[in-house]
Amino acid sequence: MTTKSATGAEAAVRALGQPSTLEIRPRYEGSNICTWIGFKHVNYLVEEAVLNHVRGAGLAPGTMYEVHGLCTDIVDIDTRILHAFHIDDTATAHVRPHRRAKDGELLLAVELHVERESALKAVTSTVRLQLRHDPRGGGELPVPAALRPYTVDRLAARPGWTPEPPGADPSADDLVKELTAGRNAYAWKFRIPYWYCHFTERLQMSGYLRLMEEAKDRLVADRGVSIKTLLDERNWIPVVPHSRITVLDEARMEEDLYTVLTVEDVFKGFTYTSRMDTYVVRDGELIQTSTGRITHGYAVIENRRDWSLVAFDDRMNAALKGRSPAAAGGRPV
Template sequence: MTTDTEPALEPLLAKSTQVALRPRYEGSNICTWIGFKHVNYLIEEAVLEHFRSAGMPARALFEDYALGLDLVGLDTRILHAVHMDDLVETRVEPATKDTDDVLRFRVTLTLERDGQRLKAATSKVGVSLRRSDFLPAEGEPPAELARFAVSRLGTGQPQSPPAAAPADGRALSLGRGTTGADPVLDQLTSGENAFGWKWRIPYPYCHFSERLQLSGYLRQMEEVVDLFLADRGISIKQLLEDRKWIPVVPHSAIHILDEALMEEDLYTVYTVEDVFKGFTYTSRMDCYVVREGRLVRTATGTITHGYAEIESRRDWSLVTFDDRVMRALGGERATG
């Protein structure tokens, strides 16, 4: 990392950067379309490249100054589908105000389709620099970064309610955790059009040796939607086979409120909030851990879904929900 902080800080906070990226092959699950999680991965990589271009790569921030670069907020709108092998042009524009204690950026993704340049997605991103206690730092961070360096991610959740006594978590090391009867999940979902999932946080979802990273929450959001749809009797595979329907995501957002640590039990609650004209539905994801007998909400997010009918290996079109889907979203388990 450069030792002259002024040249590094000015491009970080004032200059835009551009980089061309391709989505990972892993993100193409249905035909050749790329899911919302991997669109957000492109956004994350563009922000990391912005730090590299400013002479402050994540590796150097951690190794030299014990600062972990953490995305703490992500609010993304997908305007056009991204396909396998697309070359996506990303542009990162600094948006940090003088009073902000979080680094803020606006990210735009564009691509070429049939000779036209299209805006594929836009996103608002927040970044914190988390001081690490894992090993002592070798030097002090640049003074200009002091207001963005925090001892803990998020603001915490004051007055968190007492938690019901957690169930034995040993079975969480198997499969995908549990969605069955659990005292804490029962407490969190009671009276709501909601689905709950308890799961042990594994190390591949974490970074900087201790905590769940924002991309891990993206994976959690994708996973809980899959489990919710299966629980309501409209699993992704079922609607693919019955109707050639797939979920599509025009909007997703996640914000870290506190820290969730490696091997803690994470309680994820997925609540259907609104169905708009039988065309899209919006759900909220809230994640909790139990510490010292109290619930601590570590993240919250929203995701909007529609359904598209696959017309060919290249094309799809949006459809309105049928009665089966409407009943499931309303709280009933669909049966046919």
């Protein structure tokens, strides 16, 4: 099936409405603790399932870009992890149009299943795609009419919530302090490298997932309860049942990205939710490029195969509230 003709594009759009299935294994890189696969690489499985779906419909991302100058971008990914994946697992991914999809939306529902004693639904995810037209390079064929409803000139998914305004002065000498003033938050400045980008210059969803993982690592280390500290002293590891990232605007290679992680809610002393917001300063204005949420708990490693969720102790609760570790009897790092 070709995207070079109107009939081919129309047939491809119709094919997107059909379900697809893929068998896939998690990448070895994602097995960070024992044999369990972290949330970032679970999202990578979801991403691969979505890319397989559009390829099967005849809209392969490489061809779409080379022929029509269309960049296939994930602009919203909302993933719940119901059962843990291990490194040798084979995931069976099922992708279909989401029941809430409207005309002109590429909104997909993804389920990942894994075999245990029986087949288990391990992951559910909702993914929004956009086709971002890129004039760089030139010479491509016009965008087929059937694809125009899904085509944008600038990435900007509709957010699922309204982020709080940062209330920060973009000209401040220390914008990191401005963005965290009066908040239970941690922030840092990061120069966007080319390997976080795709289609030449824009930060891609996998880059935001890396930043979300790093934000957690930085926040707990700053508060004296680093991941290594709790592993050594409690045999605890972080676990993630839910994550979401929404692109609000484009972030570009070599811009300074300000990432802010704000602790929001602690649920029954077992899990907590943080909000991640990212900003760039462009033309003297502070522009928010993404927002997201991630839920963390802690599990104790029982053996090389099993773990169980644990309640936060006083030290962890104090850290999540932004108090010094010493106030809860802990040691600063």
